[in-house]
Amino acid sequence: MAVQLDPQLMEILACPSEDHAPLRAGTPTDPEADVLTCTECGRGFPVVDGIPVLLLDEAIPPDPARSGG
Template identity: 65%
Template sequence: MALDPQLLDILACPDTHHAPLRYEADAQTLTCTECGRVFEVRDDIPVLLLDEARPGTGPTARNEVG
């Protein structure tokens, strides 16, 4: 099942910039258009937790040492 288009219109990155997210249906992920973080969609539920996101490669992606 795909995510509801109306839901996709209001979803945003949970980081401070709140940029729109791009849905990748085949990969079941949402990618931030600003920082490039990748958020998984599990059982048709977007997991928008910064701690669980994969690092981004977008224009403002930070190289965090951790």
């Protein structure tokens, strides 16, 4: 199921890394994934029971296929 968060919340959510880039719902390969993906570093942050887990320790590493292209 795709991430369903309030659009106003999505406008203010940002990656917790020092980049502080905006997040987008899903991943580049799976737009329906329950993950918020950083538009800068590519880390994925899981959404559990409708709540984004914005902890770097819990982040999914960026997809290596995404880099370099």
